[in-house]
Amino acid sequence: MTDSIDPHALRRHRTGLALAAAGAVLFSAKAILAKFLFREGLDALDVMALRMLMALPLFVALGWRERHRGGAQALSRRDMGLILVLGVLGYYLSSLLDFWGLQYVPVSLERLILFLNPTFVLLLGVLAFGRRVARREWVAMAVSYAGVTLVFAENLRAQGDHLLFGSALVLLAAMSYALYLAMSGQLVKRIGSLRLVAYAMCVSTAATVLHYLLVRDPQHLLQLPANAYLLAVANAVLCTFLPVTFTMAAVARLGAATAAQLSVIGPVSLLFLGGWLLGEPITALQLLGTGVVLGGVWVLTRPGANSVPIAGEE
Structure with missing residues (x-):
C-alpha cells in the first residue's frame, strides 16, 4: 500500500x-519597536519617517522586479491615480495614525483594534456596495466588538483617560486600512499584490517625507541616538518588508483564506511580547477579551464568509 501523501505538497504546506x-508575528512586533523608539525620544512622525525611508530601497527593488516580470501589465492613468490614493490611505495615513495612537495605548490593545479590519471591510461592503451580510457575520462582528470593549475597559481602568484618544487614533488607522483593502481588490488582480504594495509604499514614503519637511527640520533625523537607528532598521526590514513578502509567499502556498486565519497569531503574540518586553500587565479580562475577538474574526475570515473579499483573494 503506497503512501498517498505527496511529500512535496506537505513540505509546501x-x-x-x-x-x-x-x-503575523513580525508585523505585529512593529508596535514593540515603536514603543522602544518612543523611549529614545522619538515621536510618531519620527518613527514613521525613519521606517519609510529605510524600507524604501527594498520596496523600490521589489517594484522593479515585479514590473519586469514576464506578462506584467502596463499601468493606465486610472491605475496610477488609484495607486496614489491607496498609498496615502493604506501606508501613510493608516501608519501615521497607528504610530500616533501607540503613544497612548498598550500594544495588546492596538493590535486587537487593528485586527478588526475584516469587520470594517464587511461594513464598507454594506454601506458602499450594498452587499448582503449573513446573520452569523453580524453575530461575529458583535462578538468581536464585545471582546475589544472588554480589553478596552480593563485598560481604561488601569491607565486613564488618555487611552480614549489613543484608541480613537488606532480605530481611525484600522478604518483607513480597511478602505485601502476594499478599494484595492480589482487593482491587485490586474497588477499583482506585491507590485501594488511596492508602488503604494513608494507613494507613502513620498507623502511622509513631504509631511516631515512641512513641519520639521530634516536635520533632526540625523541627530538621533545610535540605538534609534538600529531599532529603525529592524522596524523597516523585520517588521515592514519581510512580513509583506512572507505573507504573500504564504498566500501562494496556502491560499488567502488560510493565511488570513493564521493572522490570529499576531494579537496573541503581542499580548505576551508586550508583557515580557515592555512590562505591560496581562490580566484575565484581557485574555478573555482577546479570545473573544479572535473567535469573532475567525468566523469572518473563514472561506466564503466575507461579503467583501480581502484584497488578494481569488
Whole structure:
C-alpha cells in the first residue's frame, strides 16, 4: 500500500504555515519597536519617517522586479491615480495614525483594534456596495466588538483617560486600512499584490517625507541616538518588508483564506511580547477579551464568509 501523501505538497504546506505565522508575528512586533523608539525620544512622525525611508530601497527593488516580470501589465492613468490614493490611505495615513495612537495605548490593545479590519471591510461592503451580510457575520462582528470593549475597559481602568484618544487614533488607522483593502481588490488582480504594495509604499514614503519637511527640520533625523537607528532598521526590514513578502509567499502556498486565519497569531503574540518586553500587565479580562475577538474574526475570515473579499483573494 503506497503512501498517498505527496511529500512535496506537505513540505509546501508546512512552509506556508511557517511563513504566515512569522509574517503575523513580525508585523505585529512593529508596535514593540515603536514603543522602544518612543523611549529614545522619538515621536510618531519620527518613527514613521525613519521606517519609510529605510524600507524604501527594498520596496523600490521589489517594484522593479515585479514590473519586469514576464506578462506584467502596463499601468493606465486610472491605475496610477488609484495607486496614489491607496498609498496615502493604506501606508501613510493608516501608519501615521497607528504610530500616533501607540503613544497612548498598550500594544495588546492596538493590535486587537487593528485586527478588526475584516469587520470594517464587511461594513464598507454594506454601506458602499450594498452587499448582503449573513446573520452569523453580524453575530461575529458583535462578538468581536464585545471582546475589544472588554480589553478596552480593563485598560481604561488601569491607565486613564488618555487611552480614549489613543484608541480613537488606532480605530481611525484600522478604518483607513480597511478602505485601502476594499478599494484595492480589482487593482491587485490586474497588477499583482506585491507590485501594488511596492508602488503604494513608494507613494507613502513620498507623502511622509513631504509631511516631515512641512513641519520639521530634516536635520533632526540625523541627530538621533545610535540605538534609534538600529531599532529603525529592524522596524523597516523585520517588521515592514519581510512580513509583506512572507505573507504573500504564504498566500501562494496556502491560499488567502488560510493565511488570513493564521493572522490570529499576531494579537496573541503581542499580548505576551508586550508583557515580557515592555512590562505591560496581562490580566484575565484581557485574555478573555482577546479570545473573544479572535473567535469573532475567525468566523469572518473563514472561506466564503466575507461579503467583501480581502484584497488578494481569488
